[in-house]
Amino acid sequence: MSIVDLPLLPLGKGRDLDAERGVECPGDLPAASDPSLVARARAAKEALGERVFVLGHHYQRDEVIQFADVTGDSFKLARDAAARPDAEFIVFCGVHFMAESADILTSPAQQVVLPDLAAGCSMADMARLAQVEDAWDALAEAGIQDSVVPVTYMNSSADIKAFCGRNGGVVCTSSNADVALEWAFAQKADGGEDAKVLFLPDQHLGRNTAVLQMGIALDECVVWDPRLPSGGLSREELQRARMILWRGHCSVHGRFTEDVVDELRARHPGINVLVHPECRHEVVLKADLVGSTEFIIKTIEAAEPGTTWAIGTELNLVKRLADAHPDKTIVFLDRNVCYCSTMNRIDLPHLVWALESLVAGTVVNRVTVDPETEADALVALQRMLDLPGKSHRD
Numbered sequence: 001m002s003i004v005d006l007p008l009l010p011l012g013k014g015r016d017l018d019a020e021r022g023v024e025c026p027g028d029l030p031a032a033s034d035p036s037l038v039a040r041a042r043a044a045k046e047a048l049g050e051r052v053f054v055l056g057h058h059y060q061r062d063e064v065i066q067f068a069d070v071t072g073d074s075f076k077l078a079r080d081a082a083a084r085p086d087a088e089f090i091v092f093c094g095v096h097f098m099a100e101s102a103d104i105l106t107s108p109a110q111q112v113v114l115p116d117l118a119a120g121c122s123m124a125d126m127a128r129l130a131q132v133e134d135a136w137d138a139l140a141e142a143g144i145q146d147s148v149v150p151v152t153y154m155n156s157s158a159d160i161k162a163f164c165g166r167n168g169g170v171v172c173t174s175s176n177a178d179v180a181l182e183w184a185f186a187q188k189a190d191g192g193e194d195a196k197v198l199f200l201p202d203q204h205l206g207r208n209t210a211v212l213q214m215g216i217a218l219d220e221c222v223v224w225d226p227r228l229p230s231g232g233l234s235r236e237e238l239q240r241a242r243m244i245l246w247r248g249h250c251s252v253h254g255r256f257t258e259d260v261v262d263e264l265r266a267r268h269p270g271i272n273v274l275v276h277p278e279c280r281h282e283v284v285l286k287a288d289l290v291g292s293t294e295f296i297i298k299t300i301e302a303a304e305p306g307t308t309w310a311i312g313t314e315l316n317l318v319k320r321l322a323d324a325h326p327d328k329t330i331v332f333l334d335r336n337v338c339y340c341s342t343m344n345r346i347d348l349p350h351l352v353w354a355l356e357s358l359v360a361g362t363v364v365n366r367v368t369v370d371p372e373t374e375a376d377a378l379v380a381l382q383r384m385l386d387l388p389g390k391s392h393r394d
């Protein structure tokens, strides 16, 4: 494998404009210890007024989220940005693929800024366009490409969404993955046995949705490993499969394990275990409830006082929920600290630097998607918006 095929770069090292993870920040950042940072952020935001709209993903740090005009999951935030056409600058406190989605859904006049371009997503980095195109060609060689519909999770780069748009596929979120799969199967052979889905890039969301919500057997799900010839799968395995799951995962949600669920149940009888569908299948099977970040928030908001919850999602959100609900016992589903390291790259110094640069008339760290990619990605996003029923949340 050549170096160019490697999906992951060490954080903050080198310069790879093709990598989803991006590049180092240029310019001088204020020192993290500067006690005036909060006042500086507030002053810069006030100076920009309605010209700037700050988006904060649920997994962001408190020091950043306090400056968000709106909080939410990635798709909600991109739509919120689109609903503010008068804002010249969209400052996205989240990760790179989210800023790309905001750029796709906003007008060309609006400029999307990611305060630290090194805030990527390890899951999105696990499916790169060249790898997915190679896999698509291999599916043609195996004689099954015509039966396959590509479906990508929102947590993917713009060029993967565009690939799905070009090839009859769709984007999904963790809230509507079941509806997206139903739609995808119905596109081929009247949804019959021959129809297959190539699910990108999160194998866990794909498997959990297929098995637990669609009734597809576990042995009808195979994992495509992009590092192996033909994904490590034989022609027969591919022909038998209904779900071809890309070998990608979230480095945060992939950490949760069954033994911690058992341990917490022993320690807190009656505890409710609530996890995100990016968790491994074995963990989801042991949980009481599974759902998107919005589902997790709503479940805790609606929970009875005095109840006890173990939550398997990113730690910033779990801590915020625990602080907001002192009448409930909320514990984290991991023994160790488990922040999303790339989400956490957006800190107050980077936010202050981005905002003050805008005040000074310089747009730093702008994220843009080229028009061709944008047009194809929009096709796949629009197919998702046209799906019946469910909300579109991750």
Ligand code: SF4
Residues within 6 Å of the ligand: 059, 095, 120, 121, 122, 123, 124, 155, 250, 251, 252, 253, 314, 340, 341, 342, 343
């Ligand atoms: S929490 Fe997981 S999916 Fe979300 S940005 Fe971090 S690595 Fe990516």
